[in-house]
Amino acid sequence: MLHLAVLLPFLAAGLMIPLTRRLPRLHTGWVALPVPAALFLYFAARLPDIRKGEPLSATIRWMPSLGIDLSFVLDGLSMVFALLISGIGILVVIYSIHYLDRGTENIRNFYVYLLLFMGAMLGVVLSDNLMVLYGFWELTSIASFLLIAFWNRRERSRYGALKSMLITVFGGLAMFGGFNLLYVMSGTYSIREIILQVQTISPEPMFIPAMLLILLGAFTKSAQFPFHIWLPDAMEAPTPVSAYLHSATMVKAGLYLVARLTPVFGGHAQWFWLVSLTGLATLLYGSFKATRQTDLKALLAYSTISQLGLIMCLLGLGSAAFFFRGDVGAIAYTAAASAAVFHLINHAVFKGSLFMAVGIVDHETGTRDIRKLGGLMSLMPVTFTVSVIGSFSMAGLPPFAGFLSKEMFLAAVLHIRELDILNVQVWMLAFPVIAWIASVLTFVYSMILVFGTFGGKLRREELPKAPHEASPGLYLPPVILVSLALVFGFAPNLLSHSLIEPAMLSIYRGLGDELIPSGEAFGVSIHFWHGWTPELFLTLGIIAAGILLFRGYRRLRLLNKESGGRNYLSRLYDISLKGMESGSARLTDLYMTGSRRHYLLYIFGFFILALGGTLLLKPGLSFGLKTYAPVSFYEYVIIAVMLGAAVAVPFAKSRVAAILLSGAVGYMVTLLFVLFRAPDLALTQMMVETVSVILFLLCFRYLPKLKPERVKARVKTINWIISGGVGLIMTFVALAAMGSSPFEPISEFFLKMSYSQAGGKNVVNVILVDFRGFDTLFEIMVLGIASLAVYGLIRLRLEPGDSASRSLRPALLSKADFPARSNDVILRTMSSVIVYLILAFALYLFFAGHNHPGGGFIAGLMTSAALILLGFVNGLDTLRKALPVNYRIVTAAGLVIAILTSAGSFAFGAPFLSHAFGHFELPLLGDTELATAVLFDLGVYLAVVGVTMNMITTIGRDR
Template sequence: MQLLHFAILSPFLFAFFIPFFAKYAKKIHTGWFVLVLPVLLFIYFIRMLGITMAGETVRSVLEWIPSLGINFTVYIDGLGLLFALLITGIGALVVLYSIFYLSKEKEQLGPFYVYLLMFMGAMLGVVLVDNVMVLYMFWELTSLSSFLLIGYWYKREKSRYGATKSLLITVFGGLCMLGGFILLYIITDSFSIREMINQVHLIAGHDFFIPAMILILLGAFTKSAQFPFYIWLPDAMEAPTPVSAYLHSATMVKAGIYVIARFSPVFAFSSEWFWIVSLTGIITMVWGSFHAVKQTDLKAILAFSTVSQLGMVVAMLGAGAAALHYDNTEYYTVATMAAIFHLINHATFKGSLFMAAGIIDHETGTRDIRRLGGLMAIMPITFTISLIGTFSMAGLPPFNGFLSKEMFFTSMLRVTHVDLFNVQTWGVLFPVLAWIGSVFTFIYSMKLLFQTFRGSYQPDKLEKKAHEAPIGMLISPVILVAFAVSLFFFPNILSYSLIEPAVSSIYPTLLDSHEKFHVHISQWHGFTAEVFMTLGIIVIGTAGYLTLSKWKGIYKLFPEKLTLNRLYDKLTIGMEKGSYQVTKRYMTGFLRDYLLYVFAAFIILMGSALVFKGGFSFSTEGTAKIGVYEIILSVVMISATAATVFAKSRLTAIISLGIVGYTLALFFVIFRAPDLALTQLVIETISVALFLLCFYHLPKLRWKKKTRTFRLNNFIISLGVGIIVTLLGIASSSQRTKDSIASFFTKHSHDLGGGDNVVNVILVDFRGFDTMFEITVLTIAALGIYGMIKTKVNEEGKSVESREDK
């Protein structure tokens, strides 16, 4: 295994040892043991910055299923490296934060860190592999591990509900994305993302282009909580705060962003991609920010804020596709640069805000802003962290969020010049909606900050006496807000090291045909339209926040019965009830009913294939003549079968069934197969003996009149199965296109099996494992029969102890 593959799999390997560490090192917090891994991985990946800055990539292949073209191929370029650094860097800070947030005396730390490392490894796999099948495997692992993390406090009903909700929605999207990957494979005959990008012109002209694009976007939108799939994200707030900080800032929700960015070179040439991605993103931004204002829980505000901010990034990635429809590439790649820059900024301020919310909850016992207030003097460091985080989220200087927000406005304004559908007036919607969403962002940011830290202190409404958090819990958010401030004053620290290689990775084919662009971020560009938009946001946002109590009644206009959450609940409850009713109809407890469904499906499927595919044919060529003995034995077997079915006593049925088996043995004798005849005789003798033994212990048979009635459906099914099997046998015998495999066994039984008895060689050598498993099944059956013999059954059908057992 190469080092790159080990880096991705190391979290899974490390997780294996956590239960042992948690069990035997009880005096040490398990988080200290876990912290080592993300730190080492971050150092390992940051050493690759020089490679991506030079425009080079790293590729390593580990063969997995080469016959199907599925290999564990690791491909590191600017985009993948950026996400890897976010995953490991933020991951290290989250683990450090969790050491002081989660008590080793009160919490089960072993499972928590196992799930966390599983999630970290799965995310690294998603962003660093080149094979879409392997990507999908890691994608579903992120859904599974996030389900376990969200439901970590599984005794809480809300935790279970939120975990299930996230799993159902994201797995639905994942299955859609898998369908899109399969369609791309059908088009390109490759599972490699690189190969797909190289065949983009072939993909663009294919009939599967639009279906593949929509399916992949469904996967990305569900994972990144885009409208209308965002409803799982607020309920995921029931997870411990370290999980929320990790999922919302650098990992889970960013996976969909990564997929959109990674597949932009494949689909962004189409106008459909531009409109779907851009409109979905900008609508999500406005919707999320609007609903964040009415929340009263700190984490709920941040959850809807994440929805809004993710929509903002998606809108910019969609707007970046305009570069492929316009001659001035550098003019429009600002949207993609802004998306990457805001991706980094969002990780800093959102991670710090979630940690601050966790600190407030940890030290006061509540996250309800209606019970908070006056914490500025009591928790000054937490207040400073929250101030920087909220101001950056609101897009105010001097913080990094201001810079990426200005670039966001620039990209939205420039979209108005793109005329994809010859409807120029529609373009103005983008900057207008961007501005409206930013106003609500400003309002909920001020609400989160000032209603928590200003006002009067209300100790009687708090579960704990408020105080500042311990230094260990403050280290991680302080580091993050330090980045938020530093990136404003020195934004170009990341311009050439992270942003430029990432953008170059998103549109490699575009940049090959143009002069390489350079990223340069400035704090001031003069009195531009973007500046006036920001000033308008501050003025209108301030007025909106100060008058919030007067206009917040607008939220009551949205009826609860028409919400997306209500729709989800109705769908899940309806599907559960529907599945119960369907299951209740076929799970009757009677074997004959189960066989009825199985045989009916067999008739429909095989009969349809024979009819529509023209599979039936009849030919007597090469068949042996039918002698008098065969006719007599066939009549005896048919008669015995009929007698078994219509017998009025168990003894008669057992004897008739035995006649069927012994008659079959005579057929083997006539066909010169003495080994098979002997085997059939032995098996039939044992079967009859066992039937008779069970018959001895069974209660007296009482026939009910209802059981003897003729059932037309049973007759039709049995007749249909008989006809279909007969037709299949005749058709397969009449359509032999290749020589029988019997010649192979006859020719090689002595050389390969060391025996001249072909049947024995086949059983023992050629199909030895099959025979071994058959013997295992017979052994299990024998044990079951022995248990039945030891069990006494009275006339009422209840088991009683035998005299020997008493």
């Protein structure tokens, strides 16, 4: 079921467009809403098992030889995030239904992107395999890019989307390197198995580099200083996106990764200092910058950075427990991690409600500028109430849940003073001091948000719209969220027993069973009153200093206005990006001359140096000529004809002659395959050559007339050197590969295992659809992309005034270049019979291919040849009318069938692209062997037909 939970949003995203087309009157949001609702109910129903310490797991073998499996685990930590992703997802969808304009917005795409992001985030928090986690991690960056750039006509939206993707993808690539270093040390990508090997891999020299690379990914994703600069610019996204991505989900991915890998790295001082100090610096910087904002969403953006820093700092402090591995003293330091989990939930609740409230203010007044707002308290009472509860919870005021987690934070920074790491105990005083200053600033920007927007005097003349309260559909989601802030404040142990304690077990399971045998070791109990504790006095000081600073902050120049333009780090990003673009452009101009000859020289020159150097430096020139079979007379003749045709190509006087000579080379290779008794290869080569020659001839009309050119002797000499070098190198490589390989030929394996493991006697076809099925799958994907590229280029419409348009349009529109139909009476008569013979032979090749010469690839080419013959004889327009088929859809259908067949093995617990076969008693046919590889071959067949005919009909259309 965990796999289905992750898959559900992706399936819903794929079905969103056809469903909404069939239900045009139904808002797209109502179609998307059941997805997060079903997910939330599913995860909530698993809470009793998780509370008992019984995590749910499911594994589907994917690429076992590489250690990559679709392995998902639902434990205490992933449960917290799964409920946030699905629960807040419900409210965001409801909010979006009333926030986005159905008439002017492309809301169908919006919900597709939202569901893609939801599925990617679930994949991140549920994946146990690091490579699968990385795949979902990068998918969140792509989906968030699409959501942030939803209003793509705005330059600032495009800028913010690109900035967020570049920074997070940069961190993701660094994290990818760290994951691979962990694999090199541990031999597994499984997080659970790596945790079991911590004592073994910790002394490894690659352990600290892996830690640094992984933290780089976590810090960029969770907007930690100095990588925070993408988050304020991402606020150009619609408010529902900000409420979902930048308060509850995406920015929490880095926090999740740090918490998940704390059992791996937690016992190292480097982890403690990097995580806790980076979080502390981010907390202080974000809270300071938030007080200087005049835009409500910018204020919330920096407040989000600040709160993320607070949680990151707590996770770092909580890792101190691992310094006492096996000692009861470790429990004292786990309180910081419990505070991190509690505040993570609280932050999602109050920050999500505040983003929605700010969205309502913007929606109903037309502005988010605090300098123009004020006096909205009586006009927007519900929104004001939501903002008060959310802001006061963010400020850490009672009786809201934020007060409790802020108290736990202050207690953690006070308690950490007792820990001496690397003999720097005196520096531990920085934690409570900076935490107190940042908390004062948090109080200040929380008050600015509330009273700067709703207090003071109403300035109607400065508002683009007449202010009024929002519709119930807009304020219902934030009301639900702030209600949770109250519930969690008055009954915090609802969370401590159901979510926080299981999450603590997940984070600290590396401490040893003798210390933490069960959940009672983390008996988290949260109460309002703990007596006159130091953290309570700190809170009173925060409130007092915050009130004084808030009342006088307008008089302080430091806090009075936002610094001009973007901050220095953003400027550095802009300068660096422009520098890289201009530098790459100058470098590219050095070799991108526009000359195809130059490009071929670069490619083939590198080819000669790389392979030639390898053959010279390595013992690769021992050919073993005695092992080769003797060459027959017929082979000599074929090779002579082939060489003659190849040599004649450069001297051809016309392009038609060059094309026909190239085809002759291919057909001679076909004859060689026939002599070598390789019917599959001969058929494939023959059909490829036939289709290729036709494509060349069709492309011929797009090219200018071939004119003889005078070539300098120096140019000819270089050409001869390069072409001769490539020929010699390829000859040496072929001879060396056959005569000096240190390995046993793999052909013996295929011959022995073809039938026993794949149920096929045709080894060539079995290799294509089973042993090397990945290659075939990727090949048809590449062919499909190439055919779409051809279609797009040919269908491109240039502006009438463009010089390229004037030179291209006559070639496109001339009917003289390509006759509408053949005038050959004999050909037209015989084709009516020949076509059926070719199609019948194609079907035979398809069904016989698993045990006899043939297969889906050859059958697809043969079918295409029959259709091409029909098109040439009767005209392509006539063919399109007789067979009104969209070949791009045929290509897509083939790819879908191939992928679904490959993934169908998951249902039987087998790796991706595993096939099965067996013998069945069928009516009339008797004992019949059936193999699932035939379905995969059907996908290949359809893809080949679609690709070939899409190119033919696009390039050679009659007009």
